[in-house]
Amino acid sequence: MIKRFFYLEPGMQLCIIVLVLAALCLVYIAWRGLRGDRRAWTVTYYFSGSMNTLGPRLNLPLRATASAVFFLVIAVKVTQAQGILASQAGESASTYALLGSILVVWMAGFWWPSFLGPRWYRQWRARGRRGLALPYSEQEISAVSTLPDGPQKERQLLDIQKSRTALAQLISSRPPA
Numbered sequence: 474m475i476k477r478f479f480y481l482e483p484g485m486q487l488c489i490i491v492l493v494l495a496a497l498c499l500v501y502i503a504w505r506g507l508r509g510d511r512r513a514w515t516v517t518y519y520f521s522g523s524m525n526t527l528g529p530r531l532n533l534p535l536r537a538t539a540s541a542v543f544f545l546v547i548a549v550k551v552t553q554a555q556g557i558l559a560s561q562a563g564e565s566a567s568t569y570a571l572l573g574s575i576l577v578v579w580m581a582g583f584w585w586p587s588f589l590g591p592r593w594y595r596q597w598r599a600r601g602r603r604g605l606a607l608p609y610s611e612q613e614i615s616a617v618s619t620l621p622d623g624p625q626k627e628r629q630l631l632d633i634q635k636s637r638t639a640l641a642q643l644i645s646s647r648p649p650a
Contacts, residue, residue, distance in 0.1 A: 502533070503533070536578055539578045617633065
């Protein structure tokens, strides 16, 4: 199969490589978000920096993972169209995976159960009304401040500051109850 890849036209090779790289980037974003390395996505959109208007439906990791599956399935479909992975069973399976990933991305706009999130995410949701709380607890912030100086500490402090700023903007933009 690898040998057949090199016989493809350069445009098709580039298409497959770009799709796979995009999928890897999305999986990395989802992994970092779920691990808790980056938590500002809970109060802002990760990509655009605009305010999150989705309220309690904070679903960046779910959408990123489903989009990554979508890109990988499209890459498989491209290789099937070029005859590299030609089999009836493979085409059916990739079609179902494509439809499933589209359904999950669409569904994520409306629903993401909290139990699918990591422990820090569930605790954060429990602390604030509809998620309107800082995604870091006071214990976590004090633990970050005691870390030795370095890039990890700087990244986490920057993410805490982004979260604080976005949360303040989000709260001030809401009409009074």
